[in-house]
Every structure is written in structure tokens, then in C-alpha cells.
Amino acid sequence: MVDAIVIGGGITGAGVARDLALRGLSVTLLEKSYPAAGATGRCHGLLHSGARYAVKDPRAAAECAAENRVVKNMAPHCVEDTGGVFLAIDEADAGYGDRLVSGCKAAGVPVEELSVADSPNPAALRCIGTKDAAVDPFLLTLxxxxxxxxxxxxxxxxxxxxxxxxxFVETEDGRTIKGEVIINAAGCECAELLQASGRSAPAVQADHGTLLVTERKVCDLVVNRMRMPGDGDIIVPGHTTSIIGTTSEKSASTIPLRTEYHKLVREAVALLPSMKGVRITRAFAGIRPLLGSGDGRSLSRDYKIFEEQGLITIAGGKLTTYRLVAEHASDAVMRMLGENGRCRTMSEALPDVRREEQGEIECRCESAGRRIIEMPFLKNTDTSRYNRLGFGACQGMRCARFSNSPEEFLQERWKGVRPIIDEGQLQQAYVAWASYKTRLGDRWPGDRIVLPRDREPMNY
Ligand SMILES: Cc1cc2nc3c(=O)[nH]c(=O)nc-3n(C[C@H](O)[C@H](O)[C@H](O)COP(=O)(O)OP(=O)(O)OC[C@H]3O[C@@H](n4cnc5c(N)ncnc54)[C@H](O)[C@@H]3O)c2cc1C
Incomplete structure (x- = not known):
């Protein structure tokens, strides 16, 4: 019997497993798919400065500000320390800026007034600088x-x-694994799993958010709209691309919608006019487990740790504050076991899991190579996603063959291309489709490119 069984290999489960193992406990982590398969691998990768939550949720803002510093210190190899700005596009935004600044001051979130002339949008009315950064969620989880x-x-x-x-837990392949304490970090499936086990579950609502990936990096800074969090108000740089986010709809679907694509591009161009005409290569969607029920934007992005005898469930939260959540959950495990090992994750550096030497370049648009070190638990996993294979402009046309399962890889890419096909994209989509068809032959499901009904040019 182990001391702790962790269910889920997203950033929360990974953080808890690390924290408990560093405290000296015996730990088994069970992930049904692959590391970062859930919300973790489907987010912007924004390492929040805290400013986004300063007005609505000062406690979350203060936690983000503290953990932003911790993650930058303990995992600099996972972080692009870009800095960020909040831009006011109209008078209402500029007015919100006053609330933003006072909220940040109260929560201890560092911000500074900057000259709009030096901002990424010189036509903006106001610009406030933040400590936002970008973090690679796959590398951080690994x-x-x-x-x-x-x-x-x-x-x-x-x-x-x-x-x-x-x-104990029962696995889908019929095994029973015993553990003193079980930590349910199954993300948006945490409540479902409790119900399937005949237990009472907290109210957790699945909330769908779509993000768009641009062909190239449009801005080196994280750019936020200076207003209460809403749809299409963040652009986050990540490696060679920018990620535009996001929407919030009550749904458990990971299929991005065309209406979301239109909305996000319109908002992004208003925020950053240099986005105009930039090719979107793909959309993808993730699911947040939000606490409560109702309209997604009105629900808190906070987390909660539920404790019952021998079982801890973690619901909600953010990538940015995963370490803190893991620390609190691990403290609860120690209390249940009557142990008192100290948390070490605040000060211990995380290892860089990339190989020291770059392997053979497999995709020039992302300089992707086999760069993850070997880990026994990744033996049957397609590691291409951790190497950013197919994440750049070519979307896998050149490099899909290096994936362990090219069919699954290309179908996932196509799922993200379909909703964004418009007149500008159509040629590119035909080339991609033909390339996929050539690669997969009969294994390609014969999907046809159908021009969307709303073909009229979008006005932004
Ligand atoms: C669209 C979107 C954008 C976001 N952007 C940001 C951002 O920019 N910055 C930020 O800080 N946060 C962001 N977030 C929030 C952040 O992504 C999540 O809070 C975080 O990734 C949650 O991690 P998790 O490990 O709790 O859940 P998940 O990543 O969902 O992990 C749960 C894991 O459990 C596994 N699992 C499920 N059921 C079982 C089972 N029965 N047995 C075994 N394994 C199981 C799943 O396969 C999955 O890997 C965003 C979220 C979304 C949806």
C-alpha cells in the first residue's frame, strides 16, 4: 500500500505528486491518457501577474502575484519572461484603469503606468505595464x-x-491499487468520478474556452484589454506564435466553433491593430472546471480543496497557482496521515526536462527536435506534443511523419483547422488537406473541405 494515490496527470496532479514525494511519502500517480491531456495542455500558458483578477478577486490576484515570482524562480526554463500590458481602447476601458491600478495596489500586484506611444498599440488611450509572462504548460507538467x-x-x-x-482505487484495466489517502485531481472530470464511485460531489460546471493560434508571434508582450475579464481580451506570446484567448461557454466540448473564431479575431484586431490580416493557423478548446453553476463569466476561477476521510478532491484553479494548490492539498494529506514533512516546492528548482543537445531538426517552423529527455512513464506516449511538433506555421504538413501516431496527430490538427477556414484560409486549408491525405491515404477519413455558409468577408 502506498501513502498517496494521485488521480490525474495535469499540472495539479503533477504538482501534488512532486510535493508529496519531496516530503518523503510513497506516491503513485495514475493518468488515464498522457501528461497535460486536459485543460493544462489546452490553455494560453499565461503566467498571470495577478492584474487580471485584481478588481474581481483580490485574493486570487495576490496568489497569482506571489506564484508568478515563484514559478519564474524555480522553472526559468519553462518561462518566457515577457512582461505584459493592459491597453485601453475606449473611454470605458481607460476609466476601468483606475480600478485596475487601485485593485493591484491593494492586492500587492506590481503595475506601472506606461506611455502609450511606446505600447504595442500607439492608438490606445492608456497603457499599464504588468509582470505577466508566458509559461510552457507541457514542459512545466513534465x-x-x-x-x-x-x-x-x-x-x-x-x-x-x-x-x-x-x-483503494479500481482502474479501468481491472486493477485495485491501495493507498492511505487518495487525491482526486481529475480536472473537469473530478465530480463525475466521485459520482461514479457513489460519493457526493461538489457542484462543478464544465466551461468551454476556445483559443486561436497565429502563424507568427505578433507581439513579444502579453497584451490584455483594460476591462473586466471577458471574451477575446488576451493575446499571449508563446514560442514562435501568439495565442488569442478566450471564450467562456457552459459546455464540455473541446471542439472550437466558427462563431468563436469570428469573435476572437474581431476582439484581437480591436486590441492590437497589427493583428489585422495575420493568418490564424488553428483553433483549439479547453474545459475549465468552474465551481458553482450558471453563466461562465460570472463564476469564480478560484479553486477549492474538499476533504473527507482518506480522500481529497481539488476543483478549479489556474495553471499559475498550481504549486500553491498542491502545497495546500499536500498539507491536508500530511494531516490525514499524521505526518509533518515540510513543503519544499517553494525553494527547490524544477529540472529542465529538455535534452542538453538539440536532436535532429524535425520541423523548421518550430525548430522542433526530439528534445525531451527519456522518461519511463512516457514510453507509450506520443512525445511530439512536448517537442512542439506541428505547433508552428506548417501545422504538421512537413513533420507529421515524425509523430508516433500520425493519424491521430493530423486528425487533431484538422479539428482545429475546420472552424477557421474562410476565404483567406481556404488555399492554405486545401494544401494542408491534400498533404494530410497524401500522408494517410485511406486512413484519412475522407473529410471534405466545405466552404462555410457565412462567406462574406469579415469587417474588422
Ligand atoms: C481555455 C482555457 C484557458 C486557460 N488559460 C489559462 C492561463 O492562461 N493561465 C492559467 O494560469 N490558467 C489557465 N487556465 C486554467 C488552467 O488551464 C487549469 O486551471 C489547469 O490546467 C488545471 O489543471 P488540472 O491538472 O487541475 O486539470 P487538467 O489539466 O484537466 O488535468 C486533469 C487530468 O486528469 C486526467 N483524468 C481525468 N479523469 C481521470 C481518471 N478517471 N483517471 C485518471 N486520470 C484522469 C485527465 O486526462 C487530465 O490529464 C485555462 C483554462 C482553459 C480551459
């Missing part, structure tokens, strides 16, 4: 899992948990 593994944790991928019992 670094946590690898460190947990090096500290003695067992990490198992491709192993779903079907039921949580008292002091």
Missing part, C-alpha cells in the same frame, strides 16, 4: 512529474481510474 519520479514516485500513464473506494 518537469513536475519527472522530479516526482526522481524522488521515488511511481507515474503511470494510460491508466484511468474507474472508481474510488475506501483506501
Amino acid at each position: 518537469a513536475n512529474l519527472y522530479d516526482a519520479y526522481m524522488a521515488g514516485a511511481e507515474i503511470v500513464t494510460g491508466c484511468g481510474v474507474k472508481r474510488i473506494g475506501d483506501g
Whole structure:
């Protein structure tokens, strides 16, 4: 019997497994798919400065500000320390700027008034600088899992948990694994899993958010709209691209919609006119587990840790504050076990899981190579996603063949291309489609490019 079983290999589960392993506990982490398969691998990768939450949720803002510094210190190799700005596009935005500044001051979030002339949008009415940054969610998750593994944790991928019992879990492949404490970090499936186990579950609402990826990086800074959080108000740089986000709809679907594409591009161009005409290469969608029920934008992005005898469930939260959440959940585990090991994740650096030497370049648009070090728990996993294969402008046309499962890889890419096909995109989509068809032959499901009905040019 192990001390702790962690369910879920997203950033929360990975953070908890690392924290507990560093405190000296025996840990087994079970991930049904692959590391960062859920919301973690489908987010902007914004390392929040806290400013976004300063008006609505000062506690979350203060936590983000503190954890922003911690993550930059402990995992500089996962972070692009870009800095960020909030831009006012109209008078209402500029007025909100006063609330933003006073909220940030109260929450201890560093901000400074900047000259709009030096901002990425010189036509803006006001510009406030922040400590926002970009973080690679895949690398951060792998670094946590690898460190947990090096500290003695067992990490198992491709192993779903079907039921949580008292002091044990049953896996989908029929195994029973015993543990003193079970930590349910199954993301948006955490409540479903409790219900399937005959337990009461907190109210958790699945909230769908779509993001768009641009062909090239449009701006080196994180750009936020100076207003209460809403749709299409963030542009985050990430490696060679920019990510435009996001929407918020009550839904558990990971299929991005065409209406969301239109809305996000319109908002992005208003925020940053240099976005006009920039080719969008792909859309993708993630699901947030929000606490409560109702309109997604009105619900908190906060997290909650639910404790019952021998079981801890973590619901909600942010990538930025994962370490803090893991620390609190691990403290609860220690209390349940009557142990008192100290949390070490605040000061211990995370390992860089990339190879020291770049491998053979497999995709020139992202300079992607086999750059993840070997980890036994990734043996049956397609590691191409951690190497950014197919993440750049070519969308896998050149490099899909390097993926362990090119069929799955290309179908996932196509899912993100379909909703964004418009007149400008059509030629590119035909080339991509023909390339995929050539690569996969009969294994390609014969999907046809159908021109969307609303073909009239978009006015932005
Ligand atoms: C569109 C969008 C944009 C976001 N942008 C940001 C951002 O820019 N910055 C930020 O700080 N936060 C952001 N977030 C929030 C952030 O992504 C999440 O808070 C965080 O990734 C949650 O991690 P998690 O590990 O709790 O959940 P997940 O990443 O969803 O991980 C849960 C894992 O559990 C596994 N699992 C599920 N059921 C089982 C089972 N029965 N057995 C075994 N394994 C199971 C899943 O496969 C999955 O890997 C965003 C979220 C969304 C949806």
C-alpha cells in the first residue's frame, strides 16, 4: 500500500505528486491518457501577474502575484519572461484603469503606468505595464512529474481510474491499487468520478474556452484589454506564435466553433491593430472546471480543496497557482496521515526536462527536435506534443511523419483547422488537406473541405 494515490496527470496532479514525494511519502500517480491531456495542455500558458483578477478577486490576484515570482524562480526554463500590458481602447476601458491600478495596489500586484506611444498599440488611450509572462504548460507538467519520479514516485500513464473506494482505487484495466489517502485531481472530470464511485460531489460546471493560434508571434508582450475579464481580451506570446484567448461557454466540448473564431479575431484586431490580416493557423478548446453553476463569466476561477476521510478532491484553479494548490492539498494529506514533512516546492528548482543537445531538426517552423529527455512513464506516449511538433506555421504538413501516431496527430490538427477556414484560409486549408491525405491515404477519413455558409468577408 502506498501513502498517496494521485488521480490525474495535469499540472495539479503533477504538482501534488512532486510535493508529496519531496516530503518523503510513497506516491503513485495514475493518468488515464498522457501528461497535460486536459485543460493544462489546452490553455494560453499565461503566467498571470495577478492584474487580471485584481478588481474581481483580490485574493486570487495576490496568489497569482506571489506564484508568478515563484514559478519564474524555480522553472526559468519553462518561462518566457515577457512582461505584459493592459491597453485601453475606449473611454470605458481607460476609466476601468483606475480600478485596475487601485485593485493591484491593494492586492500587492506590481503595475506601472506606461506611455502609450511606446505600447504595442500607439492608438490606445492608456497603457499599464504588468509582470505577466508566458509559461510552457507541457514542459512545466513534465518537469513536475519527472522530479516526482526522481524522488521515488511511481507515474503511470494510460491508466484511468474507474472508481474510488475506501483506501483503494479500481482502474479501468481491472486493477485495485491501495493507498492511505487518495487525491482526486481529475480536472473537469473530478465530480463525475466521485459520482461514479457513489460519493457526493461538489457542484462543478464544465466551461468551454476556445483559443486561436497565429502563424507568427505578433507581439513579444502579453497584451490584455483594460476591462473586466471577458471574451477575446488576451493575446499571449508563446514560442514562435501568439495565442488569442478566450471564450467562456457552459459546455464540455473541446471542439472550437466558427462563431468563436469570428469573435476572437474581431476582439484581437480591436486590441492590437497589427493583428489585422495575420493568418490564424488553428483553433483549439479547453474545459475549465468552474465551481458553482450558471453563466461562465460570472463564476469564480478560484479553486477549492474538499476533504473527507482518506480522500481529497481539488476543483478549479489556474495553471499559475498550481504549486500553491498542491502545497495546500499536500498539507491536508500530511494531516490525514499524521505526518509533518515540510513543503519544499517553494525553494527547490524544477529540472529542465529538455535534452542538453538539440536532436535532429524535425520541423523548421518550430525548430522542433526530439528534445525531451527519456522518461519511463512516457514510453507509450506520443512525445511530439512536448517537442512542439506541428505547433508552428506548417501545422504538421512537413513533420507529421515524425509523430508516433500520425493519424491521430493530423486528425487533431484538422479539428482545429475546420472552424477557421474562410476565404483567406481556404488555399492554405486545401494544401494542408491534400498533404494530410497524401500522408494517410485511406486512413484519412475522407473529410471534405466545405466552404462555410457565412462567406462574406469579415469587417474588422
Ligand atoms: C481555455 C482555457 C484557458 C486557460 N488559460 C489559462 C492561463 O492562461 N493561465 C492559467 O494560469 N490558467 C489557465 N487556465 C486554467 C488552467 O488551464 C487549469 O486551471 C489547469 O490546467 C488545471 O489543471 P488540472 O491538472 O487541475 O486539470 P487538467 O489539466 O484537466 O488535468 C486533469 C487530468 O486528469 C486526467 N483524468 C481525468 N479523469 C481521470 C481518471 N478517471 N483517471 C485518471 N486520470 C484522469 C485527465 O486526462 C487530465 O490529464 C485555462 C483554462 C482553459 C480551459
